[in-house]
Amino acid sequence: MRIGELADRCGVTTKTIRFYESIDLLSEPNRTASGYRDYDDGAVQRLQFIRDAQSSGLTLAEIASVLELKSAGQRTCSHTAQLVSQHIAAIDQQITQLIAARDELSELAQRAESLDPSSCTDPNRCQVIEAGRSHT
Amino acid sequence: MRIGELADRCGVTTKTIRFYESIDLLSEPNRTASGYRDYDDGAVQRLQFIRDAQSSGLTLAEIASVLELKSAGQRTCSHTAQLVSQHIAAIDQQITQLIAARDELSELAQRAESLDPSSCTDPNRCQVIEAGRSHT
DNA sequence: CCAAACGTTCCCCTACGCTGGAAGAACGCT
DNA sequence: AGCGTTCTTCCAGCGTAGGGGAACGTTTGG
Known part of the structure; x- marks a missing residue:
């Protein structure tokens, strides 16, 4: 064909x-x-x-x-199995990283709600993000 | 500088x-x-x-x-907050997808352990993966 | 017999966040 | 004066999984 x-x-x-x-x-x-x-x-x-x-x-x-x-x-069953488990490990790592990023962003979101926008005047920064720097 | x-x-x-x-x-x-x-x-x-x-x-x-x-x-606090929450949603979606892929692969890994490698002879396929096709 | 639909190779484009290198100009120190 | 380091621009590529389209050749139906 x-x-x-x-x-x-x-x-x-x-x-x-x-x-x-x-x-x-x-x-x-x-x-x-x-x-x-x-x-x-x-x-x-x-x-x-x-x-x-x-x-x-x-x-x-x-x-x-x-x-x-x-x-x-x-016979590739064992090779396939090894490859699959490696890939699972890689995915677990990605998930871990994404969850960490998610946590970080959740904190930013909370802070954004509690801060006063009128106190935010520096053109180069943003206090929402800036405030989280020390503990990162 | x-x-x-x-x-x-x-x-x-x-x-x-x-x-x-x-x-x-x-x-x-x-x-x-x-x-x-x-x-x-x-x-x-x-x-x-x-x-x-x-x-x-x-x-x-x-x-x-x-x-x-x-x-x-x-004053960008609200903009930043919106952007952050959008990004969180995107991350959640990625995590969901990764978990789905992970589940899929876990099944493959289990199957790989239970199958007999000597029955696996087709040069174009692999029974570990092939067997999962119907329910995917 | 001719036009449409299909096939071929070729190269560029996407998104992301950079990194490397080449060729040339300028700076800094002795 | 000269040597090494730093700067400038531009060009190219990584990796993933293809998509878009040009320019051209082939097949097939009416």
Whole structure:
């Protein structure tokens, strides 16, 4: 099948498919005599797998590393498991950071309510934010 | 003072200062006869304010919007408060998304432990991920 | 037989917050 | 006078996941 059909079947754009090919996430397909990309059903499977993995929160780089090992004939369950747990750890760290930022902002919000706007005249600063500096 | 001293005093690089100027976060300073940027103490205050606000989790665009209104002579407490609460909402959304991704990955991790790697032979897929497709 | 719809490659653009380097001018100290 | 450091501008890129559009070739239906 040609690129448009593959795209429709998998719910992506042709741009995305060419992009995946450019980063070696999809292998280069055969070409027709006139140079059109010519895909088989395996490409549908692989592309759907990529979208599934992506919707699970894996990055394209992580998906690529799974597929690379797969195509080298390895049993990748343990590799996948390791990769997934690494990714979970990274997400936990992001969540921690976001919660810290959230806490910081909540304090600012409270302070903003309690301060008198008319005492706020310095053009370079803002007392809402400034007041929180010492304890940060 | 020249750009290097300002940078040292505020703990940033000269690159960062020029970058802030290029996005209008810092206003263009006076120049010496030979074309060097020449800053006063107000620049130190403003730059430190920017770093404080940034460490509170605000983006440079948000900081710019506070500073813009300030320099227009407005009392910005209410604006700052609104901006902060918007940012908190955005962070909450990010956290929600990350937790969803985390849950998804936890399921994958559990599945990876329970599956038999030797049954995993398709070069285009990975049963750990594939098995979760239906309920996603 | 021709126009529409599809395909190709190519390069630039997005947002974010910078960092690095090159080429040249100016400053500071000996 | 000369050497090293600091300054100037501009250009380029990182990483993520593609999107937009130009300029051109191919396929397909009426």
